[in-house]
Amino acid sequence: MTAIAAGFSVLAGAAAAQDAVQVDEIIVTARKTSERLQEVPLSITALNAQDMQRRGIREVTDLSSIAPGLNIEKDQGRRFERPVIRGQANVFGAPNAASFIDGVYIPDSLFATEMAFVDQVEVIKG
Secondary structure, eight states: OHHHHHHHHHHHHHHHHHHSOOOOOOEEOTTSSOEEGGGOSSEEEEEEHHHHHHTTOOSGGGGGGTSTTEEEEOSTTGGGOEEEETTOOOTTSOOSSOEEETTEEEOGGGOOOOGGGOSEEEEEEO
């Protein structure tokens, strides 16, 4: 009787596995190495191009909607958009948040990147 019940539970588990939804794994590179999002000991919000398209992120300022405490402030038009985390604006020109494209530091005066060309966005706090 036990063997039969165990056999049915294995079959039920196999059927449930077939019905399971496949979730894409997100790989982040915040610490200069590729790591699974679940294994990184930082507060990270990461979106790939499909996630950004699904959420309607078309401009840099739309990134404010993806991570709590993140704002993209406009200063002197689109040319001077800058990231601000938790209200700590860079009043005297010293940035409190850094931007990187393909691992290269980008000064906030160059932060106006077209989102159509962005494959992934990572917001790292800490």
